[in-house]
Amino acid sequence: MHALNVMAPKLKAFFDNGGEGFASSHVDRNETIQNNVHQFTALLSYWYRTLNVDDENPNAFIDAMQLDDEQEFKYETIARPLAEGSIQYGRTLTMEEFTLARARATAEYQRRKGSAKKKSVKKKGSKKKK
């Protein structure tokens, strides 16, 4: 699997240890380049998933990045809506479109995280009962 064995590790190196591959915001003003790398990753991950590159694990590409919580939040609420919205429109999003896409993605992310948390609390609770 070229995408996972060759492409993914090159990108992962940026995200490792809290993002050691990225320049400080002193050099990377407004974290423009960091955001671009996030978006690049989101675009590749979208196509990896939707083109069925890996039928068994469609999310293998983004999973390979092993994003920490902060990176995951940024990825899910900024990079992904930006990338997937741009694919949908075939162009970069206007600020209005991006704001809307970001709000939707943030709500969805929080809902997903919330239900995952509830599930884990339930599991812990059921273990205690035993």
Place this chain on the structure above:
Amino acid sequence: MTAADKEEGKRVIEEMKQGDVSSMQTLQRSDAAYDVAKKLGLFDTLEDLFEQDMEGELPNDKGYFSTTQEIITNIFKGNREVHDRYTCACPVRTKEYILSSPTAWDNMMDATLFQAKLMTKADSIWDVELGAWRHSAARDVFATINLALLHEKVAKALFFKSKATGKRSQEEAREYACPQRYGA
């Protein structure tokens, strides 16, 4: 295609083979010159230039800051008649390049990521002007690549290039075997 197009395409590719991409805008402006350059080994030359740029083997006294930035923002620019760098990327040219060799995409991706890595170097921090140039180069390169990746045909080319190349070879073989049927 005019004789002038042929001359232009030939001249640009010859300069590129010497590591000079200052005439690259010719290939952005003229599809005919681009076609000539393509026949004369444009894609192999691009791969060599990406590698040389990452190795720091290209001359410093060129009239532009980054070879990778010049290549990507000129060759792969879409809406080539519009004079800004961020309009869109050309899916056809990008796909052609990716399918040109098994290493083409990896080289382009490496050269793109290299622009981001350069910004973590110590001299990008203490040399403010150098840092700003590098920032601008990285931003331009990512803008174009990310716009190219909006296109499914580009994504298919990079994820399925071995299959696509195989299919293309089969089609080329059929055209070669039966030129009258395939209009070659």
